[in-house]
Amino acid sequence: MTATPLLEIRNVETYYGKIQALKGVTMEVKAGEIVTLIGANGAGKSTLMMTICGDPRAAAGQIIFDGQDITKLQTHEITRMRIAQSPEGRRIFPRMTVYENLIMGATTSDPAYFDEDLSRAFELFPRLKERRDQRGGTLSGGEQQMLAIARALMARPRLLLLDEPSLGLAPLVVKQIFEAIKELNDKDGLTVFLVEQNAYHALKLADRGYVMVNGNITMSGTGKELLASEEVRAAYLEGGAH
Amino acid sequence: MTEMTNSSARPGRHLDVPRVAKDLVVTALIATAIFGSTIAFRTVSAAGGLGLTTRFDVAFYVIAAVVVGRLLLWIFFWSKPAGEPAVEIPAGIKSGFAHVAARLGKIFGPAMLIIALVFPFLPFTDRYLLDLSILILTYVMLGWGLNIVVGLAGLLDLGYVAFYAIGAYSYALLAQYFGFSFWMCLPLAGILAAFWGIILGFPVLRLRGDYLAIVTLAFGEIIRVVLLNWYKFTGGPDGLSGIPRPSFFGIPFNRGEDGFAEIFGLEYSSIHRIVFMYFLILALALITNFVTNRLRRLPIGRAWEALREDEIACRSLGLNTTSVKLTAFATGGMFAGFAGSFFATRQGFISPESFTFIESALILAIVVLGGMGSQVGVVIASIVMIGGFEVFREAEQYRMLIFGLAMVVIMIWRPRGLISTRIPSIFLKEKKAVSADMVSQGEGH
Incomplete structure (x- = not known):
């Protein structure tokens, strides 16, 4: 793993009109990692995903991809830097x-x-x-x-953004999809940033994870650490493990 | 009455006797009111003025026929229990029909083209039919042009006639002020209309669906109102007259020595120009179709279709939706511009009267009835709509009523238009046209 992160998000704030959806999010994705962001409905996970792509635009903070500030770029310019997104709802x-x-x-x-x-x-x-x-x-x-x-x-x-790939799918299919993501990461060294509600599967798959609550990152750690954490278990995994 | 009681006794059928009786009495009264006055009394010319004869017997038979006819309808069609479909089509026949339709679809395009090419030389083709087909072809071209904006890119444009007007006025004004010929003005009219397409495109970039429709509708009206009020430049409601006719690549259609007939050794006939007009609009329409079909296979055409399906997905894939939308407006506008300058040269006179909202609605109706995005559908819909207008000219004020009804029926019967399949722009072995009814609709609509 390289020292400089491929994607770096620094104190990003995003608003929908007057409502603040992201309240200063800081996180990073290193090259070759699978990083997951988990959280409840409305925590701001998808907003962060979309902010990376420039729509909605970050009101404050910086988004840096491969050493270049992409905060102010147009969506199509950002995707031309080889950030691909599989959007929510397919x-x-x-x-x-x-x-x-x-x-x-x-x-x-x-x-x-x-x-x-x-x-x-x-x-x-x-x-x-x-x-x-x-x-x-x-x-x-x-x-x-x-x-x-x-x-x-x-x-x-170079960076694949996946927004809730398990949404509305049967458990067996979810497993298949997650295996494919793992394979992409192992074989091709693809960097993946994964937003998920299915916390158990996501954390098992990911090298590192972040937990988002109400537009703030409240916890971070390796996938294993977060899986073992009492708080995460209570909030996101009760009855979720299978 | 015995017949009626018999049928009401049959199981599974309910014939509400008092209701039917009441209905029949009303029918008889209405029929008496209509035929009693029109058939029972007849004026004949007699010596010293008009005489009146009565034909009560004939009137009685007609009224009786109406009442009996309605009774039969009650017994055989309207007495079925609710919920049972009127006519059941067996699945075999249905799929067989689809198969035949698919095979017909393959030869339909080429067949239409051959008919269109030989049409002016057919023995029964007269001046009237030729004029009518020029009109139909103009709408085919406009329909194909609008199909790019509405059918492919999914941007609902209610002001398409504005580009048609821009094309027509571009030619008329350039000819009047600078004496440019038709062949010089044709590309200029297209470029100007495309330019205005981009002008319209910018403010509506963020709009979709209903909101876009309202703004484009307003745009169409603005253009018309400007043409109407800019009296010094456009002649306002008086319009522009004396617009030069097109020449056969420089050879005019006149009686003179350098005229078309003389040079080609033909006897002079005024129909030559009409036939030339026919082929001109046919060529323009075919160019529109050809370009559209080519564009569909290119990245830009595919981007238009993707935009219709899902704008957010397009953005996430790195498409610049701004330029995709603007090119759709510009390309669609350009073809309307060509059609407009053809219109001006054919009519020889234009005024804002020709570019009212009803024209936009008509073109849009052709695209929607034909099936959005279908090229053949546009042709069928144009023939049905414009040809239908002519056929029902006799019906006078009921014409619009008939058309309203026909459109409602078509939309109930085929909600996605006459031809609702989309042929993939690229395929491996064979074209598989899947009916749009079987596929969920995209976000773009």
Whole structure:
């Protein structure tokens, strides 16, 4: 693990109108890590994810990616720096085919890598290969999530932002998705920042984790430490472990 | 009456006798009121003025036929228990129909094109039919142009006619003030309309759906009102007349020695120009279609479609949605500009009257009825709508009523438009057009 973090967030504050959603968040993601952010509904997890991408814009603080301040950049400029996001609720293009969805994912990347990236995505999720010419909207929830991740990977990201990939999926499918994330991290050394409500799975997977409550980071530590912590257990894991 | 009691006794059917009787009495009264006056009395020319003869027997038969007809309807169609569908189509026939429709769809486009190409030379084609088909083709072109904005990019534009007006006035004014020819003005009109598309695009970048529709509607009205009131420049409500006709690439359509007929060794006929107009708009429309189809396969076209599906996802993938939207407005506007300058040269006279909201509504109706994003659907809808207007010209004031009804029926029957499939812009082995009904709708609508 390198000393300088790939993504560094310093005292970021974000507002929705007058309501403050992030109250000075500081955290970092080092290259090659899987970092997870857990917290309850409305804690500000997704807001942080979206603030990294510049929408909504941070009112105060700094977001630094690979030594460059990206706080003031436009969303499309940020994604062009190879930060890819798989947004909350999957947001695949329902009337476009799986293949077309993947082409859209490669918008910012060099076309020379397209074939290579495509076969890698199909290798990771063979199900998508079978469904290649099928409309995105006709896929099952799990397949749609696979598509959303595969689509984000088509941008050849250096940092992959995953917003609640387990949302609304069956436990078995969640396991499959998390295994795929693990594989990406192990094999390709992909840096992953994962926002999750499914705290148990997320912390088991992650190298490090942060806990967010009401727009503040209240705890941080390695995945194991947080899993063992009494507070985390009480707040997020009661009945959640299975 | 015996028949009625019989049927009411049948199991599973309820015939509410008092209600039916009342209905039949009302029917008889209405029929008497209508036919009693129109059929029972007849004026004949007699010596020294008009005479009146009565035909009570004929009137009686007509009224009886109406009442019996309604009784039969009650017995056979309206007496079914609620909840049972009127007619059940077997699944086999349904899928068979879909299969036939799919095969027809493959040959439909080329067949239409061949018909369109030979149409002016068919024996029954006269001046009236030719004029009508030029009008239909103009709307096909406008529909295809609007399809880029509404069908592909999913941006609801209620002021599309503004670009049409800009194209028409660009040509008319450039011709009037600078004496530019049609062929010089055509690209200029397109560029100007595209430019205004971008001007409109900027303020509406943040808007979606209903709000976007309102602003575009206002834009259409602003353009029309400006044209109406800028009397010195545009002639206001008087319009602009004497707009030069197009030449055959420099050869005018006249009787003179350097005229089209003389040069090509033909006998002079005023229909030559009309046929040329026909091919001109056909070519313009086909260019629109060709460009749209090409763009769909390019990143920009795919970005438009992705924008229609889900704007947030587009942003998360690094698309600059600003430029995607602006190019959609500009491209759609450009084709309306071309169509507008064609309109000006065909009419020879334009005024703001031609660019009212009803035109925008008509073009939008063509796109929606045809099925958003479907190129063939636009053609069918244009023929049905514009051709239908002509066919029902006899019906006069009921014309709009018939059309309103037809549109309501189509929207109930096919809520996603006549052709509701989307063919993938890229595919591995074969095109698989999946009906849009089977796919959940994106966020873009």
